[in-house]
Amino acid sequence: MEVPGRVFGSATQPSAEEMDLRRGPWTVEEDLKLINYIAIHGEGRWNTLARGAGLKRTGKSCRLRWLNYLRPDVRRGNISPEEQLLILELHSRWGNRWSKIAQYLPGRTDNEIKNYWRTRVQKQAKQLNCDVDSKKFKDTMRYLWMPRLMERIRAASGSSLQGPDPQLPACPPASSSTDLTRMQFSSPVATDSFVGDCCFSGCIPDGELNFGDGIQEARLEMVDGWCDNEGLLDFEHGGGWGQNSWGLEDIWFVEQQN
DNA sequence: AACGGCCCCAACCGCCACGAC
DNA sequence: AGTCGTGGCGGTTGGGGCCGT
Numbered sequence: 001m002e003v004p005g006r007v008f009g010s011a012t013q014p015s016a017e018e019m020d021l022r023r024g025p026w027t028v029e030e031d032l033k034l035i036n037y038i039a040i041h042g043e044g045r046w047n048t049l050a051r052g053a054g055l056k057r058t059g060k061s062c063r064l065r066w067l068n069y070l071r072p073d074v075r076r077g078n079i080s081p082e083e084q085l086l087i088l089e090l091h092s093r094w095g096n097r098w099s100k101i102a103q104y105l106p107g108r109t110d111n112e113i114k115n116y117w118r119t120r121v122q123k124q125a126k127q128l129n130c131d132v133d134s135k136k137f138k139d140t141m142r143y144l145w146m147p148r149l150m151e152r153i154r155a156a157s158g159s160s161l162q163g164p165d166p167q168l169p170a171c172p173p174a175s176s177s178t179d180l181t182r183m184q185f186s187s188p189v190a191t192d193s194f195v196g197d198c199c200f201s202g203c204i205p206d207g208e209l210n211f212g213d214g215i216q217e218a219r220l221e222m223v224d225g226w227c228d229n230e231g232l233l234d235f236e237h238g239g240g241w242g243q244n245s246w247g248l249e250d251i252w253f254v255e256q257q258n
Numbered sequence: 259a260a261c262g263g264c265c266c267c268a269a270c271c272g273c274c275a276c277g278a279c
Numbered sequence: 280a281g282t283c284g285t286g287g288c289g290g291t292t293g294g295g296g297c298c299g300t
Contacts, residue, residue, distance in 0.1 A: 025268075025294085047285070063286075064269065099288060114289075115267050123265085261300085270292075279283085 022056045026065055030055055034062055035070055068109045075107030079116055081156065085149040087113055088121075088141050 022030075037053035043066065046059030055062060068074070079087070083105050090101045096117075098110035105113065125132040128140065 023270075045285085059285075060271095060287095061269075068268075096289065110288075111268075118290095119266055263297105263299090265297080266295090268292100268294095271290085272288105273290100274286105274288085276286085277284090279281105 020056055021058060023061070026069075030057070031065070031070060034066060038066065064111075068111045073107050074109065079108075079112075081149045081152045083108065085146060085153065087116065088146055088149070091117065091121075092138060092141065 033053045033055055037049060041049065041052065043049075046063040048059075050057050050059045050062045053062070057065075086104060087101060090104060094100055096114075098114045098117075102108055102110040102113050122132055125134075125137045128137060130136045
């Protein structure tokens with residue numbers, strides 16, 4: 001199925017081969033060709049594979065389709081709270097290194113994580129009138145969203161989280177002297193003495209959970225953000241983070257930091 | 259039911275790194 | 280050393296579905 005109105009190909013006069021190449025959404029027939037060919041010959045050498053499979057697609061297109069969609073171990077559907085927490089943490093450490101982050105979320109592709117970040121997280125930043133790279137936003141993540149995710153994970157598990165998500169892989173050991181395999185947050189969200197623990201089986205490598213300098217100012221900004229954006233932080237439409245709307249607990253939390 | 263706006267995500271693009279020649 | 284082919288990555292686009300009016 002060709003997509004009308006979408007500009008494909010180079011602006012210059014296309015070559016005969018270029019004109020013959022298909023672009024746009026994949027058909028079932030194309031998917032089957034790719035799956036069958038890889039089942040027999042394996043992955044790799046994507047341009048050769050595309051020709052061998054009889055696909056009028058670029059090798060790049062075949063690779064993308066396979067890795068992001070057809071691969072049997074691709075996990076689809078909602079990102080779990082555990083995965084969300086991991087994404088937030090790893091992004092705070094590595095930035096937009098999507099492929100690197102994806103390594104720690106089995107079955108999730110870099111594309112999916114990237115889309116998640118852009119559609120969900122960046123939307124929240126926009127609603128808070130700040131940049132995702134700003135300290136204000138990062139502090140909001142660390143002090144409010146991540147503890148909430150911890151609480152949700154804890155609540156869902158029915159007890160304190162002492163073990164890793166079985167879906168998550170064993171990760172390489174931390175490379176720095178800072179042991180951050182165990183994240184701990186304090187939050188008034190659940191009870192006055194709530195402390196959320198989360199172990200990622202060594203999944204959180206080197207880096208820091210720096211709750212340090214300049215935090216007072218950031219928190220004041222967060223209060224302003226709340227005033228302007230009451231009811232926001234609906235992180236996951238139709239459930240999930242949607243339960244985490246700003247409320248009195250958030251005010252309490254922010255005020256306690258001043 | 260029709261319409262418009264918004265959101266999600268599959269797929270594309272450009273760029274870069276790397277290895278082979 | 281330079282060129283070419285290939286793979287991988289992050290950024291961007293836009294079709295289509297959803298939802299509110």
